[in-house]
Every structure is written in structure tokens, then in C-alpha cells.
Amino acid sequence: EQRNPGQPEFHQAVHEVLETLAPVLAARPEYTEAGLVERLCEPERQIVFRVPWQDDRGRVHVNRGFRVEFNSALGPYKGGLRFHSSVNLGVVKFLGFEQIFKNALTGLGIGGGKGGSDFDPHGRSDAEVMRFCQSFMTELHRHIGEHTDVPAGDIGVGGREIGFLFGQYRRITNRWEAGVLTGKGRGWGGSLIRPEATGYGNVLFTAAMLRERGEDLEGQTAVVSGSGNVAIHTVEKLLALGANPVTCSDSSGYVVDEKGIDVELLKQVKEVERGRIGTYAERRGASARFVPGGLVWEVPGDLALPSATQNELDENAAAVLIRNGVKAVSEGANMPTTPAAVQLFQQAGVAFGPGKAANAGGVAVSALEMAQNHARTSWPARRVEDELTHIMNDIHATCHETAERYGTPGDYVTGANIAGFERVADAMLAQGVI
Ligand code: NDP
Numbered sequence: 001e002q003r004n005p006g007q008p009e010f011h012q013a014v015h016e017v018l019e020t021l022a023p024v025l026a027a028r029p030e031y032t033e034a035g036l037v038e039r040l041c042e043p044e045r046q047i048v049f050r051v052p053w054q055d056d057r058g059r060v061h062v063n064r065g066f067r068v069e070f071n072s073a074l075g076p077y078k079g080g081l082r083f084h085s086s087v088n089l090g091v092v093k094f095l096g097f098e099q100i101f102k103n104a105l106t107g108l109g110i111g112g113g114k115g116g117s118d119f120d121p122h123g124r125s126d127a128e129v130m131r132f133c134q135s136f137m138t139e140l141h142r143h144i145g146e147h148t149d150v151p152a153g154d155i156g157v158g159g160r161e162i163g164f165l166f167g168q169y170r171r172i173t174n175r176w177e178a179g180v181l182t183g184k185g186r187g188w189g190g191s192l193i194r195p196e197a198t199g200y201g202n203v204l205f206t207a208a209m210l211r212e213r214g215e216d217l218e219g220q221t222a223v224v225s226g227s228g229n230v231a232i233h234t235v236e237k238l239l240a241l242g243a244n245p246v247t248c249s250d251s252s253g254y255v256v257d258e259k260g261i262d263v264e265l266l267k268q269v270k271e272v273e274r275g276r277i278g279t280y281a282e283r284r285g286a287s288a289r290f291v292p293g294g295l296v297w298e299v300p301g302d303l304a305l306p307s308a309t310q311n312e313l314d315e316n317a318a319a320v321l322i323r324n325g326v327k328a329v330s331e332g333a334n335m336p337t338t339p340a341a342v343q344l345f346q347q348a349g350v351a352f353g354p355g356k357a358a359n360a361g362g363v364a365v366s367a368l369e370m371a372q373n374h375a376r377t378s379w380p381a382r383r384v385e386d387e388l389t390h391i392m393n394d395i396h397a398t399c400h401e402t403a404e405r406y407g408t409p410g411d412y413v414t415g416a417n418i419a420g421f422e423r424v425a426d427a428m429l430a431q432g433v434i
Contacts, residue, residue, distance in 0.1 A: 007090025009310060009335070013097050014041055016339060020414040021421060023406045028425075034433065036425050043096060044077075045069040048089065049139040051117055053132045056125055064088075065136050067115035069149055070096040073427040076147055077113030078103055078363060080154030083161065085120040092116055094310070095154070098334055099363070101420030102356040105395050108367040113149055115140070121156050133164035140165075141172050146179030146373070152366050153183045155309065158229055159195065178373035182366035191369035193384040194362075199233025199332060200385070201361015201392045202305060202353075203241065206330040208396035209351040209412070215327070218242040223301035223321075224261075225249045226308030227270045227277050230332045230359070234305050236263045247296040249308065250277045254296045259287035300324035307332030315340035322348045331355035342413065357399050357416040364391045 001011055018037065025032055051063040066089060069077040079099040082092070092114050100112030117136060121129055143149060153162055162183045169180055178189035186192060193200070207217050220243045224234050227248040235245045244260045250270075255261075255277050265284060269275045281290035297304065297317035304326050306313050310333065313321075318341035321329070329345055330353035331337060337345075337352075345352045365388055372378055395416075402422075403415030 004090070004093070007093060009094035010090045010097065012339065013094040013335060016335075016413075017097075017101065017417050017421070020417040024418045024421060030429065031425050034429055036428055039428065040071065040100070040421075040424070041097070043068050043070045043093065044072060045143075046089070046093075047115075047143055051119065051132065051136050051139070053128070053135045055128050063117050063119040063132070065115070065117045065139060066092045067140060067143055067149070067151070068092045068096040068113060069143070070112040070114070071100045071424060072111035073424055073431060074104060075109035075111045076145075077149040078110035078152070078366065079112060079114040080116075080152045081157045081161075081165075082114070082116035082154040083119045083121050083156030084116070085118055087116045087118045091310075095334055098356055100424055101417060102360045103363055104420040104423040105357055105398065105416060106360050106364040106367065106391055107394060107423075108364060110150075110363065110367050113151075114154075115151055116154065116157075119156075121161070126160070129161065130164045133161055134168040137165045137168035138172065141169050144169075144180055146177050146370070150179065150366075150370060151181055152363070153229070155228065157183075159183065159185055159190075179370045182369040184369070189369075189373055191365055191372055191384055192379070192381040193388065194365045194369055195229060196233040196236070197365035197384075197388055198230045198359050198362030199235070199307070200237045201364070201388055202230070202234055202307070202330055202332040202358045203237035203243075204361070204389055204392040205353050205358040205396055206303060206305065206328055207241065208393055209328050209330065209353055212400065213327075213351065216242075220244070220302040220327075221246055221300070222303040222305060223247050223296050223299050223326075224305045224307055224332075225254070225296045225312060225336070226306075226333065227266060227280075228308070230362075231307040232263065232266055232270065234307050234332050235261045235266065238305075239263060243303070246301065247299050248277060248280070249296050252276050252278060253290060253292040254294050254299075255281045255284075255288055255290050256296075256299050257281075257284060257288040297321055302327050304329045305332050306336035308336065309333055310335040311338050313337045313341050315344055317341065318344040322350065326350055329353070330358045332359050334359065346411065346413075351410070352412060354413045354416050356420060357395050357412060360395055361388050361392055364388065
């Protein structure tokens with residue numbers, strides 16, 4: 001903490017991992033001799049830069065841009081860009097640190113990184129977002145490349161932003177280098193199912209946890225937070241597999257819909273119109289109600305899938321969910337559950353899927369997008385979705401098996417941390433002290 005002052009989210013993410021590694025460090029003393037934990041906690045490179053841009057009235061704004069290239073033992077740095085007013089170096093480092101283990105768990109050749117800016121796209125015109133993205137890429141382009149560092153989307157960065165970023169990269173470098181960014185549009189190098197992959201993958205992971213307990217998704221009521229990319233596709237997949245998602249939210253409050261969320265209406269309001277969640281309730285009619293300022297966790301459900309942001313589910317919310325009989329909690333967002341809440345779920349015997357494992361479907365399909373780009377081909381949606389299903393089932397099996405091997409059966413947090421750590425650590429060990 002002395003070394004990285006003022007970075008509480010980064011400390012939280014590191015603690016959460018280190019706390020579970022004791023058994024593997026005891027079993028493999030060579031990791032400690034090689035200083036692996038210290039090396040893993042220090043990013044290979046951290047880039048901070050000025051992003052000046054002009055709004056539609058000609059006023060100049062200055063934001064701060066970040067790219068933390070955390071670990072490249074397994075492949076090029078890979079991880080999203082987040083545009084949100086809360087972004088700072090500590091937030092980017094927490095996300096980048098998590099990304100190392102998540103990417104390792106996918107079994108694919110990708111290292112860990114993350115980036116973003118404290119730019120807030122809410123209420124900005126398309127032209128303003130474009131100018132911002134162009135300015136951001138004017139610096140970022142020096143640091144990325146298909147074999148070096150491959151950014152993607154995250155909060156506030158979706159298809160529109162990736163398009164503007166890619167356009168500027170192509171213009172500056174005079175190269176058609178599709179593999180430099182993932183999450184591209186389907187007509188120009190994007191993979192089918194990439195927009196859906198994180199949400200779909202989390203539902204598949206939840207289904208795998210339930211199967212382990214002799215249950216399935218059919219008829220289960222689900223409480224989902226957020227209403228962005230991850231939440232929308234979580235809702236969509238839950239519906240497709242016979243579950244009943246009854247909530248979604250944004251920073252203004254939440255909606256509860258007794259008939260189950262109408263995913264087409266949700267997409268219209270949030271993706272097409274970029275509106276607020278209250279509009280969903282206004283249009284939906286009697287079954288839906290908007291609760292301003294509230295948190296979805298007060299709504300009873302069998303499943304909880306936090307899909308908005310970090311630390312959105314604390315121990316008070318966890319206690320309410322447990323009292324209401326929740327069976328499984330699976331993290332679509334990164335670190336949405338506070339450590340105290342995780343502990344309560346585990347003590348209560350609730351199946352808990354940590355984000356590193358449960359939301360890895362997005363980055364996994366990003367790696368499949370890179371594979372398609374390298375081969376200059378495009379796979380049909382069915383093929384990508386089949387691969388995603390295999391990958392999520394493999395991640396589940398790996399976490400489950402690793403937790404058993406280290407004496408904590410059913411503890412997916414320990415299973416994910418140790419399995420991810422072992423893969424990166426073995427690569428670092430083989431590659432020497434660098
Ligand atoms: P989006 O920008 O598409 O959506 C984010 C949603 O979360 C919005 O509904 C937003 O509401 C809400 N939200 C964000 N910040 C806050 C906040 N501080 N307080 C309350 N609500 C908030 O992002 P994504 O859906 O892509 O990302 C959601 C989560 O999933 C993040 O934790 C991200 O890191 C994680 N994730 C995303 C992946 C991806 O492929 N996109 C991959 C793996 C993880 P509002 O619009 O009001 O701000």
C-alpha cells in the first residue's frame with residue numbers, strides 16, 4: 001500500500017487474489033524463489049497521457065488517458081478501455097490485474113492489460129465522442145499493435161467508440177491492422193457474437209454452477225443489475241434458456257418487471273436511443289415499475305448477476321439476497337461484489353462465480369476475433385457460440401477441479417485464482433527474470 005498510495009480498488013483486487021494463493025505457494029516454493037508474486041503485482045508498463053479535445057461549441061477539454069500493460073507472459077496485452085468519470089490509475093490497475101488471471105483461465109494466448117479515460121460520454125454528441133476518440137488514439141497508437149497490445153471495449157466504450165478509435169489508428173499508421181482492436185463492427189473485421197459474449201458467457205457459467213448442484217436455469221428468477229452491453233446480453237441469454245430476468249438498472253435507479261424484462265424494448269431504450277432506464281418502465285406498461293436511486297438487490301430472486309460496476313453489491317445487499325433465498329451469484333461485471341459480501345455468500349452455501357471466471361467469455365471471443373483477423377476470415381455465429389460454450393464449460397471445470405485439488409471444494413474464487421495464477425506463473429518461470 002505504501003508503494004501504490006491512493007489506489008484502493010487495486011489493493012482490493014490484489015488482496016483478494018493473494019489471500020487465496022497460500023496453498024499453491026506452499027506447494028511450489030520455486031514460485032516464491034523467483035519473486036513471482038512481486039513481479040505479478042508490478043505492471044510491465046504504465047502509460048498516462050493528456051487527451052485534449054473540443055466540444056461542439058469549440059470549448060477545449062482536457063482528459064487523462066491510461067493504458068496499463070500488466071503482463072505479457074502468455075501473449076500480447078489484452079483488455080478493454082473504460083470511459084467513465086470514475087476512471088483513475090488505481091481503477092485501471094485493478095482491472096488490468098484481474099485481466100491477467102481471467103485471460104489465463106481462457107486457455108488462449110493473451111496477456112493482461114487495461115486502459116481508459118476519465119472522459120464521460122453521457123450526453124455527448126457523436127461528433128464530440130469522435131473527436132475525443134481521435135485525440136485518445138493519437139497518443140495510444142504508439143503503444144499498441146496486433147502483436148503488442150490489443151484493446152477492446154468496457155464501460156462507456158462500445159461499437160461506436162471502437163469504430164472511431166480504429167478509424168484514427170488506420171489513418172495514422174496507414175495500415176489495415178484488424179487485429180489491433182477487438183469489438184469491431186461485423187462488416188469490417190468484427191467477430192459475430194463478440195457483443196453478446198460476456199453476458200452469454202456469464203449465463204453459461206451460471207448454468208454450469210447450477211448443474212453441479214443438480215439444477216438448471218429453467219424457471220429460475222434472476223436479478224440483473226446494469227443495462228449496458230453485459231446486462232442486455234445476460235438478460236437475452238437467460239430468457240433463451242428458460243429463466244426469468246426481472247430487473248435491470250443504471251446509475252439513476254432500477255426497473256423491476258414482473259412479466260420478465262422485454263429485451264427488445266431494453267435494447268431500443270439503451271442501445272438505440274441511449275436513454276435512461278426509467279423510460280423502459282414508462283413504455284412497458286403495468287408489469288414494470290421504476291425505483292429511482294434504488295439497488296436491484298432488494299428484489300427477491302433465485303439468481304443474482306451483477307453486471308454494472310465494481311463494488312455495487314455490498315454485505316448489506318448480500319444479506320438481503322441470502323434472506324430472499326438466492327442460490328447462485330455470478331459476476332458479469334468486474335469485482336462488483338465486495339469482499340465481505342463474497343464471504344457471506346460462501347458461508348451461506350450460495351454458489352459464487354467470480355468475474356475472472358464468469359465474465360471471461362467476452363475476452364475469449366475477442367481472442368477468437370483476433371484469430372479470425374489473422375486468418376482474414378469470418379466464422380459463422382454458430383461456430384463462435386459453440387466455441388464460447390466450450391470455453392465457459394472448460395473454465396468452470398478448471399475452477400471446480402482446482403478448488404477440489406487445493407482442499408476448498410465448491411470455492412470458485414480460490415479455484416479461479418489458483419488456476420489462473422499457475423498458468424501465468426509457469427510461463428513467467430520458463431521465461432526467466434524479466
Ligand atoms: P456499459 O457501458 O455498456 O454499461 C455499464 C452499465 O453499468 C450501465 O447501465 C451503467 O449505467 C452502469 N454503471 C456503470 N458505472 C456505474 C456506476 N458507477 N454506478 C452505477 N451504475 C453504473 O458497460 P459494460 O456492460 O460493457 O460493462 C459492465 C461491467 O462488465 C463492467 O464492470 C465491465 O468491466 C464488465 N465487463 C465487460 C466486458 C465487455 O465485454 N463489455 C467484459 C468483461 C467484463 P449508466 O449508463 O447510468 O452509467
